[in-house]
Amino acid sequence: MTRLLLVGPPGAGKGTQAAILAETFGVPAISTGDIFRSNVANETLLGLQVKAIMEAGEYVPDALTNEIVADRLSQADARVGFLLDGYPRTIDQVNELDRILATDNTALDVVVLLEADTDVVVARLLKRANEQGRADDTEEVIRNRMDVYAEQTSPLIDVYDKRHLVVRVDGLGAVADVTARIVDALAARGLASA
Numbered sequence: 001m002t003r004l005l006l007v008g009p010p011g012a013g014k015g016t017q018a019a020i021l022a023e024t025f026g027v028p029a030i031s032t033g034d035i036f037r038s039n040v041a042n043e044t045l046l047g048l049q050v051k052a053i054m055e056a057g058e059y060v061p062d063a064l065t066n067e068i069v070a071d072r073l074s075q076a077d078a079r080v081g082f083l084l085d086g087y088p089r090t091i092d093q094v095n096e097l098d099r100i101l102a103t104d105n106t107a108l109d110v111v112v113l114l115e116a117d118t119d120v121v122v123a124r125l126l127k128r129a130n131e132q133g134r135a136d137d138t139e140e141v142i143r144n145r146m147d148v149y150a151e152q153t154s155p156l157i158d159v160y161d162k163r164h165l166v167v168r169v170d171g172l173g174a175v176a177d178v179t180a181r182i183v184d185a186l187a188a189r190g191l192a193s194a
């Protein structure tokens with residue numbers, strides 16, 4: 001069983017690494033951003049509720065986000081473990097994840113903090129804006145996403161640091177090099193790939 005969190009600022013490479021690590025460790029990658037985006041694309045009730053919030057680079061309310069994650073973690077494939085990408089992002093979400101895991105008598109193994117310079121991540125997101133046209137990849141919204149991350153999510157690092165769960169990984173360089181750093185850091189914590 002492997003239960004991991006990937007944390008880091010917008011553009012740090014969480015989604016990219018989550019997809020690779022999910023294969024490597026044989027667990028589902030669960031991205032709240034992807035869940036919300038797919039609901040927006042399909043114009044579901046949830047999608048209609050979150051569209052404007054996401055386009056502004058703000059956070060979806062905790063109650064809504066927590067409900068979605070609780071439901072997703074209750075599905076059969078998450079019994080073998082999971083890799084959460086982009087959740088929790090607020091203290092309230094940390095508390096909810098604690099509650100969910102306590103119900104199952106489980107706990108997190110490691111929190112991977114992907115670190116990357118602001119200039120680099122902004123350049124990555126502007127490049128993606130050109131390639132994919134993601135609605136929240138405009139320069140103004142990227143700046144707001146960075147601010148929201150700094151205000152609401154970076155304090156979570158302290159919370160998990162106090163639990164001795166955080167490993168810091170340099171998110172700069174080639175994707176494969178970043179993956180190798182994460183795999184090495186997890187191995188040092190006793191987490192072997194599948």
Ligand code: AP5
Pocket residue numbers: 008009010011012013014015016017032033034036053054055057058059060061065085086087088089093124125127128136145171172173174175178
């Ligand atoms: P989310 O989708 O999680 O967006 P984010 O955190 O802003 O992250 P990104 O997807 O932009 O970046 P990433 O770190 O995943 O990097 P990626 O691998 O994509 O959330 C979107 C929104 O949903 C939020 O703003 C909020 O509204 C809502 N939301 C989601 N979760 C929520 C929650 N828990 N609570 C409340 N609201 C929530 O890479 C970025 C780019 O860089 C890509 O083009 C990629 O190809 C490229 N790249 C990646 N790695 C490298 C590398 N090593 N070298 C060069 N390029 C690279």
